[in-house]
Amino acid sequence: MTNIAVTGATGQLGRLVIEKLKARVSDGQSVVALVRDPAKAADLGVPARAADYDKPETLAVALAGVDVLLLISSDAIGQRVSQHRNVIEAAKAAGVKRIAYTSILRADTTPIGLGVEHRATEAMLRESGLAYTLLRNGWYLENYAGAIAGALGSGAFIGSAGEGRISAATRADYAEAAAVALTGGGHEGKTYELAGDESFSMADLAAETSRQTGRDLPYNDLPEDAYAKILESIGLPAPVAAMLAQSDVGASKGGLFEDGLQLSRLIGRPTTPWTDFVAGILKSL
Numbered sequence: 001m002t003n004i005a006v007t008g009a010t011g012q013l014g015r016l017v018i019e020k021l022k023a024r025v026s027d028g029q030s031v032v033a034l035v036r037d038p039a040k041a042a043d044l045g046v047p048a049r050a051a052d053y054d055k056p057e058t059l060a061v062a063l064a065g066v067d068v069l070l071l072i073s074s075d076a077i078g079q080r081v082s083q084h085r086n087v088i089e090a091a092k093a094a095g096v097k098r099i100a101y102t103s104i105l106r107a108d109t110t111p112i113g114l115g116v117e118h119r120a121t122e123a124m125l126r127e128s129g130l131a132y133t134l135l136r137n138g139w140y141l142e143n144y145a146g147a148i149a150g151a152l153g154s155g156a157f158i159g160s161a162g163e164g165r166i167s168a169a170t171r172a173d174y175a176e177a178a179a180v181a182l183t184g185g186g187h188e189g190k191t192y193e194l195a196g197d198e199s200f201s202m203a204d205l206a207a208e209t210s211r212q213t214g215r216d217l218p219y220n221d222l223p224e225d226a227y228a229k230i231l232e233s234i235g236l237p238a239p240v241a242a243m244l245a246q247s248d249v250g251a252s253k254g255g256l257f258e259d260g261l262q263l264s265r266l267i268g269r270p271t272t273p274w275t276d277f278v279a280g281i282l283k284s285l
């Protein structure tokens with residue numbers, strides 16, 4: 001029996017990975033959810049074990065008997081290197097055979113500041129001696145749901161992404177890629193640069209939203225600090241606002257563009273078109 005475990009399984013990506021795994025596992029493969037709070041995992045439909053990145057004693061118990069592990073990167077920016085180290089060390093001690101890790105697109109060269117902790121985690125994986133698979137995820141299309149709603153309210157999109165092209169994909173598509181890499185063979189030592197088949201600039205996103213709503217919603221590009229200040233003024237904590245503005249500047253330098261089509265190749269179908277995503281968001285508002 002090959003036991004496949006997923007950390008962060010009650011998060012937005014993790015829930016989708018569990019769903020995709022359930023549809024994909026073959027005889028001889030089983031799935032277990034590793035979660036901070038098992039009470040939140042009751043609806044996942046797979047066994048859940050308590051696992052907190054900050055509590056190595058929970059990791060040792062949770063990882064017993066696990067063969068293949070998906071480490072979903074933590075959302076605790078600034079603490080992720082030590083958290084991920086705890087997981088990798090516990091996995092090694094527990095005899096886990098392979099770790100797949102949700103990294104960032106082109107982690108080795110990305111101009112996006114969030115890449116620092118992903119680079120460090122990738123290095124720890126290489127040094128661990130374990131087999132690993134790097135799932136370098138591009139931006140989620142869902143990251144733009146707030147921007148679309150905001151533009152409908154204010155009359156314009158804002159950002160610091162310039163003319164940078166963004167190859168975003170849905171969480172569901174990244175989750176399916178993870179399920180493929182966890183259940184199939186031949187993914188050891190592989191690094192996948194995962195992104196949507198089609199890219200858009202913020203001006204394209206504004207034009208498409210305008211087209212679908214019949215309104216005139218332009219994109220106004222702002223200097224990094226001005227954009228961060230606006231994000232703070234609408235209630236985001238200063239470090240989050242700064243991180244988002246810096247990520248946009250990274251996008252302006254091409255940090256979110258990828259045209260290698262590795263995501264659609266892994267999942268065996270085209271990625272969900274970004275224009276469909278815009279339509280879905282508009283319908284939900």
Ligand SMILES: NC(=O)c1ccc[n+]([C@@H]2O[C@H](COP(=O)([O-])OP(=O)(O)OC[C@H]3O[C@@H](n4cnc5c(N)ncnc54)[C@H](OP(=O)(O)O)[C@@H]3O)[C@@H](O)[C@H]2O)c1
Pocket residue numbers: 007008009010011012013014035036037051052053054072073074075076083102137138139140143
């Ligand atoms: N590519 C992108 O555009 C993008 C965007 C945002 C984030 N990300 C990264 O991708 C990851 C997954 O995305 P997501 O949308 O699923 O984020 P999410 O919904 O915030 O999920 C984060 C998951 O991490 C778990 N977690 C946090 N601290 C933990 C700890 N100490 N021990 C164990 N688990 C812990 C959370 O557990 P609980 O369920 O208990 O809260 C949650 O399940 C994020 O954590 C972040 O690293 C990527």
